[in-house]
Amino acid sequence: MHDILLSISDLNVSYGKKAILRGASYDVRRGECLTLLGANGSGKSTSLNAICGFIKPTSGSVKLMGTELAGLDPHRIFAHGVAQVSQARDLFPDLTVEDNLRLGAMRRGSSTAAQSLATTYQRFPRLADRRKQPTRTLSGGEQQMVAIGRALMSDPLLLLLDEPSGGLSPQLCEEIAQIIDILKAEGVTLLMVEQNLNLAFRAADRFIVLRDGQAVDGGDVAAMAGDHEAIVRNIYL
Numbered sequence: 001m002h003d004i005l006l007s008i009s010d011l012n013v014s015y016g017k018k019a020i021l022r023g024a025s026y027d028v029r030r031g032e033c034l035t036l037l038g039a040n041g042s043g044k045s046t047s048l049n050a051i052c053g054f055i056k057p058t059s060g061s062v063k064l065m066g067t068e069l070a071g072l073d074p075h076r077i078f079a080h081g082v083a084q085v086s087q088a089r090d091l092f093p094d095l096t097v098e099d100n101l102r103l104g105a106m107r108r109g110s111s112t113a114a115q116s117l118a119t120t121y122q123r124f125p126r127l128a129d130r131r132k133q134p135t136r137t138l139s140g141g142e143q144q145m146v147a148i149g150r151a152l153m154s155d156p157l158l159l160l161l162d163e164p165s166g167g168l169s170p171q172l173c174e175e176i177a178q179i180i181d182i183l184k185a186e187g188v189t190l191l192m193v194e195q196n197l198n199l200a201f202r203a204a205d206r207f208i209v210l211r212d213g214q215a216v217d218g219g220d221v222a223a224m225a226g227d228h229e230a231i232v233r234n235i236y237l
């Protein structure tokens, strides 16, 4: 019996008349990295946005340790412990690294925030060196580090990562892979969307494939014994 952190059942999301998720159901286990795969437009980002409340599901349930999140506003869902790093990263470019990080701790008291800041700089020493720089002066990989660091400042139960490697060079993708390794070693629970399959399979413990608005073909990455090609054919062909 696995310890389930997030349970999604029969989730439906539409944009106007266009149904994107049609009864998607799956669980995220505590401490795992679960990756959502699927063709372009299959609803991967929509799924993350529905979980964190940026999009209101038409129906269905999103339960975090038994607490229903579906229908709550994003700030309420954040307060329950779900943080998202979106594709756009949403940093304030003219604010310093440290000020961007501090914004992530707003749901917590100031003494905990100071502690979280120290932990973040331990995790990402490069950010400590750049703490007084405006984030616009950082490289893409460093900006991604700030975005992830800021999300972790809230000490979330669940971290949603939307395309963490998006737009980054192979070298920076490797840095992101290392960051994810650190988070996994710390036991952070991750739900990730990632087009870079090397990164997706390296980081993920399990994966779910979204097709026709439903979650199908979930599997255990270790059990695939490196046969990623079969899965890729299954998803994209």
Ligand SMILES: Nc1ncnc2c1ncn2[C@@H]1O[C@H](COP(=O)(O)OP(=O)(O)OP(=O)(O)O)[C@@H](O)[C@H]1O
Binding pocket: 015, 020, 038, 039, 040, 041, 042, 043, 044, 045, 046, 047
């Ligand atoms: N705000 C919106 N209004 C209308 N349609 C939308 C909106 N956002 C997304 N869509 C549509 O919903 C579908 C799913 O989009 P979504 O971004 O979730 O897909 P995805 O699986 O993340 O795709 P990709 O791999 O290309 O990033 C797409 O057809 C997209 O055009």
